[in-house]
Amino acid sequence: xxxxxxxxxxxxxxxxxxxxxxxxxxxxxxxTLIRKNKKVMVPCGIPYxxxxxxxxxxxxxxxxxxxxAGVELLIDEVVKIDRDKKMVITADNTEIEYDKLVIAxxxxxxxxKFIKGYDLxxxxxxxxxxxxxxDILEKVKNMSDIVVIGGxxxxxxxxxxxxxxxxxxxxxxxxxxxxxxxxxxEFSSDAEEQLKNNGVIVKTKxxxxxxxxxxxxxxxxxxxGETIKADAVILGMGVSPNxxxxxxxxxxxxxxxxxxxxxxxxxxxxxxxAVGDCTEKKCFFTGKNTPILLASTAAMEAxxxxxxxxxxxxxxxxxxxxxxxxxxxFDKAFAxxxxxxxxxxxxxxxxxxxxxxxxxxxxxxxxxxxxxxxxLIFAKDTGIILGAQISGGDSIGEMVNILSMAVQxxxxxxxxxxxxxxxxxxxxASPIAYPINAAALDALTKLNK
Amino acid sequence: xxxxxxxxxxxxxxxxxxxxxxxxxxxxxxxTLIRKNKKVMVPCGIPYxxxxxxxxxxxxxxxxxxxxAGVELLIDEVVKIDRDKKMVITADNTEIEYDKLVIAxxxxxxxxKFIKGYDLxxxxxxxxxxxxxxDILEKVKNMSDIVVIGGxxxxxxxxxxxxxxxxxxxxxxxxxxxxxxxxxxEFSSDAEEQLKNNGVIVKTKxxxxxxxxxxxxxxxxxxxGETIKADAVILGMGVSPNxxxxxxxxxxxxxxxxxxxxxxxxxxxxxxxAVGDCTEKKCFFTGKNTPILLASTAAMEAxxxxxxxxxxxxxxxxxxxxxxxxxxxFDKAFAxxxxxxxxxxxxxxxxxxxxxxxxxxxxxxxxxxxxxxxxLIFAKDTGIILGAQISGGDSIGEMVNILSMAVQxxxxxxxxxxxxxxxxxxxxASPIAYPINAAALDALTKLNK
Numbered sequence: 001x002x003x004x005x006x007x008x009x010x011x012x013x014x015x016x017x018x019x020x021x022x023x024x025x026x027x028x029x030x031x032t033l034i035r036k037n038k039k040v041m042v043p044c045g046i047p048y049x050x051x052x053x054x055x056x057x058x059x060x061x062x063x064x065x066x067x068x069a070g071v072e073l074l075i076d077e078v079v080k081i082d083r084d085k086k087m088v089i090t091a092d093n094t095e096i097e098y099d100k101l102v103i104a105x106x107x108x109x110x111x112x113k114f115i116k117g118y119d120l121x122x123x124x125x126x127x128x129x130x131x132x133x134x135d136i137l138e139k140v141k142n143m144s145d146i147v148v149i150g151g152x153x154x155x156x157x158x159x160x161x162x163x164x165x166x167x168x169x170x171x172x173x174x175x176x177x178x179x180x181x182x183x184x185x186e187f188s189s190d191a192e193e194q195l196k197n198n199g200v201i202v203k204t205k206x207x208x209x210x211x212x213x214x215x216x217x218x219x220x221x222x223x224x225g226e227t228i229k230a231d232a233v234i235l236g237m238g239v240s241p242n243x244x245x246x247x248x249x250x251x252x253x254x255x256x257x258x259x260x261x262x263x264x265x266x267x268x269x270x271x272x273x274a275v276g277d278c279t280e281k282k283c284f285f286t287g288k289n290t291p292i293l294l295a296s297t298a299a300m301e302a303x304x305x306x307x308x309x310x311x312x313x314x315x316x317x318x319x320x321x322x323x324x325x326x327x328x329x330f331d332k333a334f335a336x337x338x339x340x341x342x343x344x345x346x347x348x349x350x351x352x353x354x355x356x357x358x359x360x361x362x363x364x365x366x367x368x369x370x371x372x373x374x375x376l377i378f379a380k381d382t383g384i385i386l387g388a389q390i391s392g393g394d395s396i397g398e399m400v401n402i403l404s405m406a407v408q409x410x411x412x413x414x415x416x417x418x419x420x421x422x423x424x425x426x427x428x429a430s431p432i433a434y435p436i437n438a439a440a441l442d443a444l445t446k447l448n449k
Numbered sequence: 450x451x452x453x454x455x456x457x458x459x460x461x462x463x464x465x466x467x468x469x470x471x472x473x474x475x476x477x478x479x480x481t482l483i484r485k486n487k488k489v490m491v492p493c494g495i496p497y498x499x500x501x502x503x504x505x506x507x508x509x510x511x512x513x514x515x516x517x518a519g520v521e522l523l524i525d526e527v528v529k530i531d532r533d534k535k536m537v538i539t540a541d542n543t544e545i546e547y548d549k550l551v552i553a554x555x556x557x558x559x560x561x562k563f564i565k566g567y568d569l570x571x572x573x574x575x576x577x578x579x580x581x582x583x584d585i586l587e588k589v590k591n592m593s594d595i596v597v598i599g600g601x602x603x604x605x606x607x608x609x610x611x612x613x614x615x616x617x618x619x620x621x622x623x624x625x626x627x628x629x630x631x632x633x634x635e636f637s638s639d640a641e642e643q644l645k646n647n648g649v650i651v652k653t654k655x656x657x658x659x660x661x662x663x664x665x666x667x668x669x670x671x672x673x674g675e676t677i678k679a680d681a682v683i684l685g686m687g688v689s690p691n692x693x694x695x696x697x698x699x700x701x702x703x704x705x706x707x708x709x710x711x712x713x714x715x716x717x718x719x720x721x722x723a724v725g726d727c728t729e730k731k732c733f734f735t736g737k738n739t740p741i742l743l744a745s746t747a748a749m750e751a752x753x754x755x756x757x758x759x760x761x762x763x764x765x766x767x768x769x770x771x772x773x774x775x776x777x778x779f780d781k782a783f784a785x786x787x788x789x790x791x792x793x794x795x796x797x798x799x800x801x802x803x804x805x806x807x808x809x810x811x812x813x814x815x816x817x818x819x820x821x822x823x824x825l826i827f828a829k830d831t832g833i834i835l836g837a838q839i840s841g842g843d844s845i846g847e848m849v850n851i852l853s854m855a856v857q858x859x860x861x862x863x864x865x866x867x868x869x870x871x872x873x874x875x876x877x878a879s880p881i882a883y884p885i886n887a888a889a890l891d892a893l894t895k896l897n898k
Binding site: 013016017020021024025042044045048052053058059060061065294295296297298299300302303304307314315316317318321322324325326327328333335336337362363365366367394395396397398399400401402404405406408409411414415417418419420421422423424425426427428430431432434437441442444445 | 462465466469470473474491493494497501502507508509510514743744745746747748749751752753756763764765766767770771773774775776777782784785786811812814815816843844845846847848849850851853854855857858860863864866867868869870871872873874875876877879880881883886890891893894
């Protein structure tokens with residue numbers, strides 16, 4: 001019988017960071033991490049295997065992060081959690097006693113069983129497993145026609161990377177716009193334009209009726225009557241929590257199979273925590289369940305859990321998920337934090353919008369200067385920021401994190417109008433046109449009415 | 450007799466933004482801006498005229514910003530403010546009545562009259578005037594040996610740009626390190642290394658004893674006994690408030706000649722505001738006077754003034770200057786916000802440091818990935834952030850603005866440890882190693898002791 005102080009099931013962002021943070025916080029306790037995969041893929045890096053990286057081994061999270069932190073790594077699968085004995089049993093028949101257990105079993109891709117042909121050869125759900133992904137990479141090398149189903153971040157990123165790898169790519173999205181959950185129409189349209197201008201065929205408001213082929217996929221039949229040649233189909237239709245192990249042990253899950261946790265990531269068993277994609281997420285603004293599964297959210301939850309494993313020590317202040325995103329579509333980056341205008345209105349907020357456009361260096365005559373467009377959404381009566389969307393060059397990848405912080409601090413248009421920034425000709429917009437300040441002033445003039 | 454509702458003296462960041470913000474806020478009032486210079490130089494862009502831009506005309510702030518905002522522009526000089534008559538008199542002998550007056554007369558470079566030879570030909574203080582700068586640019590084109598006196602931001606940026614333009618450059622700084630006011634030793638040493646590795650000769654702990662020449666500078670004599678060949682000398686020894694006009698009108702100035710203002714940028718005359726380099730700055734942490742003159746601070750003050758010109762409408766929440774900086778030294782960027790470790794200790798804070806190093810993309814195998822080093826300084830008992838320093842690629846230009854916001858919100862290590870960010874392979878560090886979160890955790894483990 002093995003014994004450990006902290007046992008973590010799952011080795012992606014949530015599990016890994018729980019382990020390394022716990023090591024920093026608790027000194028020489030025994031920490032054990034069990035995972036199924038020999039190697040762990042950087043989850044958000046997976047689309048880039050198929051273009052920019054062109055190699056799965058370049059997308060590994062190094063195990064040195066664990067060994068350097070003195071975390072014992074077991075490549076195995078937990079098949080049962082015995083809560084009474086505070087013990088897990090693995091596929092290898094190893095029994096491991098724990099003091100605290102953290103479930104970080106992640107998510108699995110949604111496979112659309114309602115679409116005929118979903119199980120044909122070369123129809124690929126995106127599973128975070130190196131061997132599996134390496135096999136896809138090998139197979140698509142000699143293919144020319146790729147259909148991507150689903151226009152969320154994964155779908156858009158796969159479409160972009162497959163195009164960069166020289167394929168004919170068709171992206172099919174059932175909603176009005178790609179990336180519609182994260183962005184309002186003006187930004188999602190712009191992202192779609194980037195795809196189209198670079199040769200990706202984008203079909204929105206379109207369903208896949210059937211995936212056609214004998215053993216292998218040959219064509220995809222769409223709701224508009226078209227049939228598209230397809231050597232492979234990439235499924236980017238979202239993910240769902242991987243919580244079977246927890247549920248079987250009597251850990252409570254919600255109707256979407258997400259493990260129910262309190263604000264300190266504790267399940268209904270106070271010795272068992274859960275973090276990452278397998279757990280329920282609450283919206284920062286409404287407390288409602290929100291199905292936004294992100295590695296960055298998993299990382300935040302891992303730290304909350306790690307900090308409070310043995311007693312509640314670090315009071316959690318931000319009670320819900322901000323939904324902060326960024327992506328890059330060919331040369332243009334897009335990012336968002338908080339509620340979209342559409343979502344804010346759906347939730348019943350009376351809002352005011354502030355906008356600004358500016359260059360991302362100053363003077364604009366400097367080399368590689370690009371344009372930034374920003375939209376800020378404020379609650380009308382209080383002026384509190386509800387959400388932000390930005391597009392531009394790579395610098396918006398961090399600018400959105402300013403806005404994520406503004407949301408987390410419930411800052412107002414008044415505060416953001418005069419929030420102090422560092423500016424530099426080669427690195428940022430001009431101080432007289434800094435986009436967050438400028439969009440906040442734009443909103444103030446309307447709040448004032 | 451001309452009449453205007455809002456008269457602004459000075460056309461750089463502070464004056465310009467006061468004008469355009471007032472237009473957004475007050476609709477169709479009459480706004481007049483008087484400035485001496487025919488064209489306005491982007492102040493922070495001036496060093497880049499001498500390398501990257503190689504042209505003064507590429508460094509202009511476009512007057513369209515004023516004309517598009519319906520601001521009347523007068524190229525003239527105010528020679529007297531008559532407060533009793535609420536009127537100014539210009540060099541052209543125009544009299545202009547105002548309802549509200551904003552003084553944004555900026556700063557002038559410090560000229561070291563204590564150094565013999567300071568007034569030789571080709572010894573150049575950096576005056577923000579296009580004709581003057583164009584003349585320097587022409588003259589240095591055929592020169593090979595440049596000595597820059599002063600290792601602050603302006604001096605370092607001039608040294609870098611002159612080197613990029615192919616000159617032999619020696620940078621002389623009296624203190625132990627270049628950029629010592631903004632950075633602690635580990636970061637300022639790194640910036641110096643960047644200069645040295647790229648061929649700039651850096652002489653710290655070194656005074657200039659004499660600038661030698663007949664009519665033109667030929668050599669610079671240093672306190673270490675060395676004499677260096679110099680075709681030109683660039684003076685980067687700081688700036689001082691340009692407040693003579695205000696002082697002559699009985700506006701109160703402090704012992705450093707900075708115009709004394711209240712939190713809403715009002716002088717002792719309630720119809721006269723002052724913004725930017727000509728005004729007194731207070732430290733965010735101590736309320737003490739702090740001589741940090743930045744265009745970004747001027748911009749913030751301009752907005753505070755504009756928002757509160759006719760009545761106090763927008764309550765100021767951030768009462769002092771954060772001192773947020775960024776710069777780039779060849780390929781590496783450096784940024785800081787708040788207090789340095791040295792300054793925090795000098796002020797009497799009991800502090801804890803958190804550090805982290807990570808790659809700025811993930812996986813690190815992606816092209817153009819660079820390293821980020823971050824240092825966060827927290828007050829030990831409360832965990833409140835006091836300051837931050839970062840070095841790395843261009844993305845830190847916006848990352849420092851996250852930290853500037855964290856300082857302005859008095860966020861704690863606990864909050865920053867789990868502050869939610871958007872991450873993306875091509876744009877940011879990994880969520881499991883996001884540097885602000887990671888450095889905050891590092892500090893927490895020490896706060897905990």
